[in-house]
Amino acid sequence: MSEDIQSGLAEILEEVAGVAPADATPEKSFTEDLDVDSLSMVEIATAVEDKFGVAIPDDELANIKTVGDAISYIQKNRG
Amino acid sequence: MTGSITLQQGAAGARILGLGAYRPRRRVTNDELAQTMETSDEWIQSRVGIAERRWASEDESLVDMAVAAGGKALAASGLTPGDVDLVVVASASLRAPIPGIGPQVAYKLGIPRPGAFDLNAGCAGFCYALGVAADSIRTGSARNALVVGVERLTDVTDLTDRSTAVIFADGAGAAVIGAADEPGIGPVVWGSDGDQHNAIEIAAGSSTMTMAGQAVYRWATTKLTATLEEAMAAAGVGPADIDVFAPHQANLRIVESMTRRLGFGERTVVARDIVQSGNTSAASVPLALTALLESGEARSGDLALVLGYGAGLTFAGQVFRLP
Numbered sequence: 090m091s092e093d094i095q096s097g098l099a100e101i102l103e104e105v106a107g108v109a110p111a112d113a114t115p116e117k118s119f120t121e122d123l124d125v126d127s128l129s130m131v132e133i134a135t136a137v138e139d140k141f142g143v144a145i146p147d148d149e150l151a152n153i154k155t156v157g158d159a160i161s162y163i164q165k166n167r168g
Numbered sequence: 169m170t171g172s173i174t175l176q177q178g179a180a181g182a183r184i185l186g187l188g189a190y191r192p193r194r195r196v197t198n199d200e201l202a203q204t205m206e207t208s209d210e211w212i213q214s215r216v217g218i219a220e221r222r223w224a225s226e227d228e229s230l231v232d233m234a235v236a237a238g239g240k241a242l243a244a245s246g247l248t249p250g251d252v253d254l255v256v257v258a259s260a261s262l263r264a265p266i267p268g269i270g271p272q273v274a275y276k277l278g279i280p281r282p283g284a285f286d287l288n289a290g291c292a293g294f295c296y297a298l299g300v301a302a303d304s305i306r307t308g309s310a311r312n313a314l315v316v317g318v319e320r321l322t323d324v325t326d327l328t329d330r331s332t333a334v335i336f337a338d339g340a341g342a343a344v345i346g347a348a349d350e351p352g353i354g355p356v357v358w359g360s361d362g363d364q365h366n367a368i369e370i371a372a373g374s375s376t377m378t379m380a381g382q383a384v385y386r387w388a389t390t391k392l393t394a395t396l397e398e399a400m401a402a403a404g405v406g407p408a409d410i411d412v413f414a415p416h417q418a419n420l421r422i423v424e425s426m427t428r429r430l431g432f433g434e435r436t437v438v439a440r441d442i443v444q445s446g447n448t449s450a451a452s453v454p455l456a457l458t459a460l461l462e463s464g465e466a467r468s469g470d471l472a473l474v475l476g477y478g479a480g481l482t483f484a485g486q487v488f489r490l491p
Binding site: 126127128130131132134135147150 | 381
């Protein structure tokens with residue numbers, strides 16, 4: 090389950106921010122390690138919403154710092 | 169009850185007769201900003217796509233810039249000031265809102281006693297004003313109208329705050345419109361999302377603007393494609409018919425995102441005036457269009473799709489033929 094989410098998220102990261110799928114591992118920080126800026130985070134959030142059917146409001150988005158944070162958020166909120 | 173109200177006959181349609189712009193003299197590069205704040209050319213270009221912007225000097229007031237742009241639009245239209253009977257000035261950066269500047273702009277252009285007022289719909293102001301003016305001609309309330317978008321956003325920006333100072337800028341753009349048998353301006357499609365009223369604001373007691381960048385970016389890239397599609401449908405055209413796409417120049421990444429989603433043909437020219445002008449709010453659409461006409465990338469008779477969106481949150485789009 091979490092592997093599906095991780096690979097789906099990796100696809101989004103590659104498409105939106107040009108992150109190599111092998112780099113999209115749970116401990117990575119979006120801004121520090123993967124060089125994803127705040128506007129790309131919005132694009133990632135909207136792509137995640139479309140792909141996984143979860144809502145990520147801006148205040149929740151602010152708490153998602155790492156790939157692992159995103160995976161657990163999706164796991165917790167997916168219908 | 170005696171007497172009945174009669175209505176005047178309006179025009180079949182309205183069209184743009186002339187466009188004009190005023191760009192402040194002072195050019196401010198990213199490198200100049202990087203000398204006084206923690207930022208860099210690379211950071212600014214990658215986040216918002218701006219290379220340089222114009223900042224107005226003291227002798228380039230809102231009225232001065234509106235008159236300069238309006239005068240050029242009038243000259244391009246071939247009309248005389250006496251032909252104009254409606255003046256609408258869109259601006260969100262009046263520091264002293266009483267009186268509105270519409271009447272003074274008209275007076276300085278020699279337009280005799282027109283209907284004149286200001287309109288504040290944030291960065292959507294020009295497109296709102298154009299819709300109001302075109303409908304006034306359609307209904308017979310006006311024969312010819314001058315529409316101006318003018319801003320001195322540097323007056324309402326904290327120029328030491330890198331989150332806004334690198335983005336906002338100054339300038340003016342104007343259009344003169346008149347009656348036409350063949351409609352040259354499509355219906356305006358406008359709306360608002362007032363639940364996000366504080367996403368872009370000058371908070372009570374403050375004199376400078378703040379912007380919730382992520383919220384506005386998300387709104388612009390997810391909610392407004394539908395408005396652009398509605399504006400095209402309302403005018404009876406599709407993406408393949410559009411020669412020029414000139415959305416409000418808020419952020420180059422929003423321009424590119426909208427362009428990708430709309431699926432234009434290869435010949436569609438996309439306005440990227442933000443690179444040279446920054447975000448000039450209500451002035452950005454006419455500034456971008458005049459730049460494309462001056463460079464020859466756009467031509468007279470081209471079909472343009474425009475969209476304004478910003479503080480309110482407000483949005484308005486329409487299709488029109490370039491003069």
